Amino acid sequence: MTSTAKRDTYTPESLLAVAVEVFIERGYDGTSMEHLSKAAGISKSSIYHHVRGKEELLHRAVSRALNGLFGVLDEEGAREGRAVDRLEYVTRRSTEVLMADLPYVTLLLRVRGNTDTERWAMERRRQFDHRVALLLTQAAADGDIRSDVDARLATRLLFGMINSVSEWYRPTARGPHSGAEVADAVVAMAFAGLRLP
Amino acid sequence: MTSTAKRDTYTPESLLAVAVEVFIERGYDGTSMEHLSKAAGISKSSIYHHVRGKEELLHRAVSRALNGLFGVLDEEGAREGRAVDRLEYVTRRSTEVLMADLPYVTLLLRVRGNTDTERWAMERRRQFDHRVALLLTQAAADGDIRSDVDARLATRLLFGMINSVSEWYRPTARGPHSGAEVADAVVAMAFAGLRLP
Known part of the structure; x- marks a missing residue:
């Protein structure tokens, strides 16, 4: 699967689910965009296509x-x-x-x-x-x-x-x-x- | 207070109390001997005078x-x-x-x-x-x-x-x-x- 194909399979919802798992495992403070990028298997710029940063992901999750x-x-x-x-x-x-x-x-x-x-x-x-x-x-x-x-x-x-x-x-x-x-x-x-x- | 005087005031018990606070704050995995040394205000070698390492401190604390x-x-x-x-x-x-x-x-x-x-x-x-x-x-x-x-x-x-x-x-x-x-x-x-x- 190419990285483009991978990115296309991501929705704000599925990215959020991955981010929440990483936040729980590493703690929010201990989580970098790099960690989120690795866990989701997509580039940081692809994540920034969906959200402004990790705090927006946290906001959506706790909301x-x-x-x-x-x-x-x-x-x-x-x-x-x-x-x-x-x-x-x-x-x-x-x-x-x-x-x-x-x-x-x-x-x-x-x-x-x-x-x-x-x-x-x-x-x-x-x-x-x-x-x-x-x-x-x-x-x-x-x-x-x-x-x-x-x-x-x-x-x-x-x-x-x-x-x-x-x-x-x-x-x-x-x-x-x-x-x-x-x-x-x-x-x-x-x-x-x-x-x- | 000189570092010698500081060290002399430390007992295994008071070192343990400081270590437990640091473990709770940073997580056990996230705590290094450097963190413990800074929090206790004594050198790493002084800590090693009391315990073999951070796992021994964890063992004493949970015991x-x-x-x-x-x-x-x-x-x-x-x-x-x-x-x-x-x-x-x-x-x-x-x-x-x-x-x-x-x-x-x-x-x-x-x-x-x-x-x-x-x-x-x-x-x-x-x-x-x-x-x-x-x-x-x-x-x-x-x-x-x-x-x-x-x-x-x-x-x-x-x-x-x-x-x-x-x-x-x-x-x-x-x-x-x-x-x-x-x-x-x-x-x-x-x-x-x-x-x-």
Whole structure:
């Protein structure tokens, strides 16, 4: 395959998928355009044909993850009904988004804030967490969830559990647990806990 | 201060503390003896006076974390009583060990397995998780915890929640949550869940 033919097979979408894998493996800071060029098998100038640079790739990648997560908050199950049920809905759907967009959400979770895009992504994550903390506060005020755990702390632990799925979940038929099994388990543990009454 | 005076103030313990911070910041792979020398403010030969190289520092650091975690399993609360209570004890104490030895456990959680020491640490972590999964299986067999979540999956989610504390907990008086508050919240969420009956 000539380099021209290779380049022609690349779309902004497939280039993004490769870039995300490299960012996760080497860290965003540790990734150069040279690394991206090698991983994608196309020249740097071909990459510049698609994007202005690696920060634009990062922006597109974390945007995809953030759009998935914020999209959950706009769904009917997150907008209507008792706060505790909306919270449970958001918990399940956030877990599903993480598994469906695994590399993008994994990258979002690892962003640490050295560039404008990273700081923007961290700020958006904080806004998302804040929206969930508000739901939690409302559910506690309704008397539907325990009020002995601070809402911000509970939100951190809830998403600590959800986000930890990114460390071992792999969407293959041979993975130890199916996506549905994982989402059910997260909801069961977060809302009902391990101990039987 | 002369470099001799500086060197004399270093102990294996304080050198280890500096090395762990550098490993966490740069990644173990990305850390050279030069980086360690600069961060510690002592010459490379002074470091070699204490240790054979950076892998020995990694080994000492993750050993400290692993000894803390396995030590929990030897405590009376983890050995005696019903499995569900032993599991709850291990959950609380693992959270406390993480907060008490925060940088060491954080480093352990980030180890990825390119050297013998990293592979050994990952294997020891798996052994620890396996011990907890056995407790969980026993508690389910006793009818004390839910049996609709696979024990291995439940262990992963449980430690996903516990270990996520390393991402934001800082043991300062000005931290948003005290260590006791965090340990209580982890136990409450993991065993009783958020939703009130």
